Amino acid sequence: GGMDIPLIRKFACGYKQGVKAVNGDAEVFENMTGTTGAAWNDPVKGGELAKSQFDRGADVVYHAAGGTGIGVLQAAADAGKLGIGVDSNQNALHPGSVLSSMLKRVDIAVYEAFKDAQNDTWSSGFEVLGLKEGGVDWALDDNNADLVNDKMKAAVEEATQKIVSGEIVVHDYMSDESCPF
Structure with a gap:
């Protein structure tokens, strides 16, 4: 995450819930870049935090960090790992490395x-x-199409439908900051 604020903790909690829904034994590492506005524009620190997570065994790093995320995605590409962009389609920044x-x-x-x-x-x-x-939504285009197979697309669609129908309830971090995942 970028600046350590409730909205970014909400992003992190939702991500953790999704990871745990797919693999309950998965370990999710979490870092925030800082507590001031500068946390949104520190790609070097973003890269360092992502590299640290990859060194601890992470397969993919998701950023919700503004300009800091540019460093996260660069670190993923450099390590031959995967990153996940946020807010807009960032797949083209590192084709084949942004899941x-x-x-x-x-x-x-x-x-x-x-x-x-x-x-x-x-x-x-x-x-x-x-x-x-x-x-x-999530971004699928020519830059990540080879990373996302039909089984993955079907799983995303199934989860989407279950969330929309209310069968899966996404934890509301803004009402309960405990994030049970």
Whole structure:
């Protein structure tokens, strides 16, 4: 993670829940880059933390660290390991080394806000757009297609459907910071 704040802890908790759903015995390492705004723009530190995780046996490192994540993905490529990008499609930064990227579908949020304004139904406030609303997704393109097989795609689709239907409940870190995973 970048700056150690609840939102980034929420990312980490969701990632851990997903890892443990696939392999309950998996060990998940977790680091935060810092506690100030500088934590978002320190690719050297991001690379050092990722290298440390790879040295401890990590197969893949997921960053939620802004510009710091550039160093995480570089370290993964340098080590012949995998990284996971965040917010936008970062697969092209290191083709063949970025397993996927977690997409924050800001386009969907903006479209919905404009549509509400056009229909005179817009109101201020806070709204979360999750999988069900199309607010988050994962990136699959030519840069990572060889890393993601049909079995993996099917597992992602199955998990997505179970989350959307409520069969799988994603832990709400913002309501309970215990993160039981």
